[in-house]
Amino acid sequence: MSGSSEIDRPDPPVNNGLVINGGTHYVGNQAIGNHAQAFSGSVTLQPQAAARTAELLALVEQLLSEHQASLTDPEATTRELRRLREELDEEEPQPTVLRRALDRLTEFVQPVTPLVVAVGELAQTVRGALGA
Numbered sequence: 001m002s003g004s005s006e007i008d009r010p011d012p013p014v015n016n017g018l019v020i021n022g023g024t025h026y027v028g029n030q031a032i033g034n035h036a037q038a039f040s041g042s043v044t045l046q047p048q049a050a051a052r053t054a055e056l057l058a059l060v061e062q063l064l065s066e067h068q069a070s071l072t073d074p075e076a077t078t079r080e081l082r083r084l085r086e087e088l089d090e091e092e093p094q095p096t097v098l099r100r101a102l103d104r105l106t107e108f109v110q111p112v113t114p115l116v117v118a119v120g121e122l123a124q125t126v127r128g129a130l131g132a
Contacts, residue, residue, distance in 0.1 A: 049129035056122040057085060060105075060115065067112045077108040088126070095130055102126060 060081060068074045084101040087093045102123040109115035 049125060052125050053088060053122065053129070056118060056125060057081075057088075060118045060122055063112070063115045063118055067115060070112045071108065071115075072111060073108060077105065080105045080108060093130065098126055098130060 064071075064074070064077060064081065071077050080101055084098065084105060087097045087101060102119075106116070106119050106123060109119050
């Protein structure tokens with residue numbers, strides 16, 4: 001093959017993922033990929049977000065008392081709201097606990113539109129403030 005030129009071939013794709021095999025692994029903050037960054041530090045609500053969260057918690061509690069008869073499981077709904085409030089009162093609230101409580105609370109209030117709206121706003125505020 002005289003006179004043939006070298007063919008430009010693209011580099012093979014690079015897997016920036018993470019593969020863990022076997023055993024038990026405890027993983028902290030991770031960042032994977034080009035220019036990825038992982039940060040660690042305390043998780044807290046900024047004063048403005050904390051005020052809005054408190055306002056929305058009060059609204060949800062008021063709506064719960066007004067629409068208790070329309071809920072499928074009012075006791076579980078109240079209990080989940082209490083869990084959410086307790087976690088938010090922690091010095092360093094855990095995003096996974098907050099997410100789980102917000103998801104469960106969202107499920108419990110489904111039959112009542114005003115509660116769905118209020119819990120949705122609460123979830124958006126908390127998740128936005130904490131990255132939860």
